[in-house]
Amino acid sequence: MSNIDPILLLSAIIIVSTPILLAAIGELVVERAGVLNLGVEGMMITGAVCGFVVATLSGSPWLGFAGAALGGALLSMIFGILTQLFLSNQVATGLALTLFGLGLSALLGQGYIGVKGPAVPDLYLPLLRDIPVLGPILFRHDIIVYLALAIVLGVWIFLNRTRAGRVLRAVGENHDAAHALGYKVVRVRLMAIAFGGACAGLGGAYLSLVRVPQWTEGMTAGAGWIALAIVVFASWRPGRLVLGAWLFGGATALQLALQASGGVQIPIEYLQMAPYLATILVLVILRAGRAPGSLGRPFHASS
Amino acid sequence: MTTPLLELSGLTKAYPGVVANSEVSFDIARGEVHALLGENGAGKSTLVKTIYGLVQPDTGQMRLDGKPFAPPEPRAARASGVAMVFQHFSLFDAMNVAENVALGMEEPPALNRLAQQIREVSNAYGLPLDPDRIVGDLSAGERQRVEIVRCLLQEPRLLIMDEPTSVLTPQEVNILFETLRKLRAEGVSILYISHKLEEIRTICDQATILRHGKVVGKCDPKTTAARDMAEQMVGATLSTPSRAGGRTGEVVLELTGLSAPAPRAFGTALRDIDLELRAGEVLGIGGVAGNGQDELAMALSGEMATAPGMIRFKGREIGREGVTARRHMGLLCAPEERMGHAAAPDMSLTENALLTAGPREDLVRHGFLRWGRAKGFAEKVIERFDVRTPGPGTAARALSGGNLQKFVIGREIMQRPEVLVVNQPTWGVDAAAAATIRQALLDLAEAGAALIVISQDLDELMEISDRFAALNGGTLSAPRPAQGLGIDEIGMMLGGAHDMAPAHGES
Numbered sequence: 001m002s003n004i005d006p007i008l009l010l011s012a013i014i015i016v017s018t019p020i021l022l023a024a025i026g027e028l029v030v031e032r033a034g035v036l037n038l039g040v041e042g043m044m045i046t047g048a049v050c051g052f053v054v055a056t057l058s059g060s061p062w063l064g065f066a067g068a069a070l071g072g073a074l075l076s077m078i079f080g081i082l083t084q085l086f087l088s089n090q091v092a093t094g095l096a097l098t099l100f101g102l103g104l105s106a107l108l109g110q111g112y113i114g115v116k117g118p119a120v121p122d123l124y125l126p127l128l129r130d131i132p133v134l135g136p137i138l139f140r141h142d143i144i145v146y147l148a149l150a151i152v153l154g155v156w157i158f159l160n161r162t163r164a165g166r167v168l169r170a171v172g173e174n175h176d177a178a179h180a181l182g183y184k185v186v187r188v189r190l191m192a193i194a195f196g197g198a199c200a201g202l203g204g205a206y207l208s209l210v211r212v213p214q215w216t217e218g219m220t221a222g223a224g225w226i227a228l229a230i231v232v233f234a235s236w237r238p239g240r241l242v243l244g245a246w247l248f249g250g251a252t253a254l255q256l257a258l259q260a261s262g263g264v265q266i267p268i269e270y271l272q273m274a275p276y277l278a279t280i281l282v283l284v285i286l287r288a289g290r291a292p293g294s295l296g297r298p299f300h301a302s303s
Numbered sequence: 304m305t306t307p308l309l310e311l312s313g314l315t316k317a318y319p320g321v322v323a324n325s326e327v328s329f330d331i332a333r334g335e336v337h338a339l340l341g342e343n344g345a346g347k348s349t350l351v352k353t354i355y356g357l358v359q360p361d362t363g364q365m366r367l368d369g370k371p372f373a374p375p376e377p378r379a380a381r382a383s384g385v386a387m388v389f390q391h392f393s394l395f396d397a398m399n400v401a402e403n404v405a406l407g408m409e410e411p412p413a414l415n416r417l418a419q420q421i422r423e424v425s426n427a428y429g430l431p432l433d434p435d436r437i438v439g440d441l442s443a444g445e446r447q448r449v450e451i452v453r454c455l456l457q458e459p460r461l462l463i464m465d466e467p468t469s470v471l472t473p474q475e476v477n478i479l480f481e482t483l484r485k486l487r488a489e490g491v492s493i494l495y496i497s498h499k500l501e502e503i504r505t506i507c508d509q510a511t512i513l514r515h516g517k518v519v520g521k522c523d524p525k526t527t528a529a530r531d532m533a534e535q536m537v538g539a540t541l542s543t544p545s546r547a548g549g550r551t552g553e554v555v556l557e558l559t560g561l562s563a564p565a566p567r568a569f570g571t572a573l574r575d576i577d578l579e580l581r582a583g584e585v586l587g588i589g590g591v592a593g594n595g596q597d598e599l600a601m602a603l604s605g606e607m608a609t610a611p612g613m614i615r616f617k618g619r620e621i622g623r624e625g626v627t628a629r630r631h632m633g634l635l636c637a638p639e640e641r642m643g644h645a646a647a648p649d650m651s652l653t654e655n656a657l658l659t660a661g662p663r664e665d666l667v668r669h670g671f672l673r674w675g676r677a678k679g680f681a682e683k684v685i686e687r688f689d690v691r692t693p694g695p696g697t698a699a700r701a702l703s704g705g706n707l708q709k710f711v712i713g714r715e716i717m718q719r720p721e722v723l724v725v726n727q728p729t730w731g732v733d734a735a736a737a738a739t740i741r742q743a744l745l746d747l748a749e750a751g752a753a754l755i756v757i758s759q760d761l762d763e764l765m766e767i768s769d770r771f772a773a774l775n776g777g778t779l780s781a782p783r784p785a786q787g788l789g790i791d792e793i794g795m796m797l798g799g800a801h802d803m804a805p806a807h808g809e810s
Binding site for chain 2: 167177178183290292
């Protein structure tokens with residue numbers, strides 16, 4: 001235990017939690033609009049492969065991230081069109097999207113297994129990076145880490161301080177009433193779904209371009225499901241979402257450090273389970289807040 | 304008078320299989336409260352949705368201030384000064400009052416400025432509201448205030464109100480009418496949709512009557528008898544419920560010191576209720592909503608257990624018996640809320656028949672459902688009570704309020720109850736259906752059953768009750784013969800603890 005460096009550990013938490021945070025903030029917006037998209041895992045892994053392929057071909061990790069966001073958004077539009085225009089069941093369609101995404105990504109990623117992608121440089125923050133303790137923990141990361149936090153802040157401002165955000169919440173809370181007031185329920189929801197897909201795609205690309213960084217099949221390994229759980233744990237509130245993502249990231253980083261230190265004599269599988277158990281435990285202990293009123297209900301402007 | 308505010312000419316709208324509006328034409332003058340009357344399904348809702356821009360007419364024109372008016376969406380209608388208060392509130396439970404108001408406005412100011420405006424406007428019109436409260440915590444009357452204030456903040460010239468009083472207590476209705484009068488005095492026109500004729504006679508200046516999507520009559524409701532309007536609405540002569548009357552038999556239901564704590568937050572505790580109910584009589588129970596009506600119905604139906612001796616059915620203590628056991632004995636109950644309490648909205652009428660008629664009509668054997676019998680029973684209810692539906696396979700949700708009410712009341716009556724408790728039997732039901740239901744209740748009493756009818760509608764209670772009692776803060780007044788009971792005496796029975804919320808006092 002003594003050979004775990006707390007500064008490295010805290011720094012690792014931020015890296016580990018970023019992809020989940022990205023996917024979760026996207027799903028939070030989708031759910032606040034009243035749509036339950038269980039396809040986060042599929043959109044993440046599609047983003048991971050799209051990001052890796054584009055970055056490798058172009059040599060630019062930034063183009064890779066853009067490609068990942070686009071790939072995730074396009075995949076989410078399959079879900080959007082099926083559930084919003086053809087009124088298919090959201091749960092079944094979301095599950096299908098995950099399975100489809102896993103298969104599609106394996107197909108797209110053929111020939112990229114074991115390839116090394118372009119490196120993502122850390123953002124150079126002069127002065128800040130030299131602060132003792134805080135510098136290495138907070139200010140020596142790549143730009144996507146800060147982008148993720150900026151997106152969370154932006155979503156909070158959007159939902160709580162802007163008219164468009166209020167309309168989105170209204171659509172998620174009571175779509176019949178929103179329709180009666182003249183708001184375009186389906187359009188709002190499609191935009192939210194696309195945003196959720198883009199965020200999930202970014203989160204996936206963070207795994208394949210920064211965290212690992214290479215492409216392997218099934219590399220998201222359930223991160224999308226954790227993102228879904230964290231949205232509920234956070235009671236659909238962006239601030240708590242960050243805490244949830246850091247909690248999961250913390251448990252993951254800690255178990256990785258414990259494995260590496262070799263100081264704990266229990267089977268590795270238990271350590272690997274720990275982050276999931278910790279997240280579920282917290283989810284159960286903290287009473288979840290109220291879900292958006294129209295969450296998961298199909299809407300048709302017929303009444 | 305100059306040009307009317309709104310002129311409708313030849314509006315027609317057809318849906319597959321049904322013509323909702325056919326050649327509808329009428330005018331609404333400035334500063335006029337105009338009633339739109341009609342039974343459920345007469346086309347009132349489609350017409351107001353057309354005016355509000357939610358529905359586009361197939362043919363016909365509208366003119367606002369003499370200029371062509373064809374709003375493609377509600378936004379455009381609101382911009383032209385048309386505002387609407389919906390029958391099923393278009394509110395968002397998780398948001399506060401100010402946010403809800405802002406969602407209904409084109410150019411909402413910042414929330415704190417808006418909150419100030421809400422306070423000012425709501426007080427000016429006698430509808431006090433706290434802009435910071437979460438809408439989900441408000442009563443039905445307060446929720447309606449939110450809708451009205453949302454409309455008023457946009458300074459409408461035409462305010463459409465779709466069945467505004469169906470969820471209000473009598474006091475709240477009075478407050479609403481004061482507000483409407485104030486608006487009328489300011490020159491706002493109001494299109495008032497209802498099928499409550501007495502209300503229309505109180506508040507409206509003009510009335511247009513719709514039947515099957517067509518205008519069948521126009522009248523001045525102040526000078527036209529309610530009965531004439533009802534007959535135009537229905538297109539047939541109405542018969543007043545009648546019964547030969549008055550023979551009563553043994554005591555079948557006895558309440559002795561019935562007390563129970565409030566079953567939920569904001570509920571009313573029942574306090575020391577004594578009552579004897581005899582076979583063949585109809586006991587009407589009146590009172591302002593929220594004075595223990597729901598709780599009394601729950602205690603009688605068996606949804607809420609009480610001490611065993613507090614309720615006796617033919618001498619047997621049943622306070623602890625559950626709903627099914629009481630149904631077996633012959634004590635049946637039809638609750639107030641049709642959707643979700645009396646009927647499961649997404650289940651078919653046959654399934655809904657099974658839900659309460661299983662024990663008495665032998666529709667379940669050895670744990671298996673007897674679909675054939677259940678369907679037969681549902682068909683009998685549909686036929687006897689003239690429930691307008693394609694058949695027993697239709698989902699309860701698809702029926703109009705009046706038709707579903709006929710079904711859920713009929714379902715209990717057809718089970719030959721010995722004691723039937725009904726709560727608000729004709730709530731939100733049109734005149735013809737209400738008459739059918741009342742007649743069926745009287746026929747049931749005539750056949751020897753004992754009835755408890757809980758209702759907000761005093762006219763209804765006076766029409767069908769043998770004896771009348773009032774609930775007040777969870778206590779029941781001593782029943783008195785309904786025959787010859789004057790309105791003052793009823794008022795005294797209802798009164799007592801209620802302060803009649805003088806919301807208009809300060810303005």
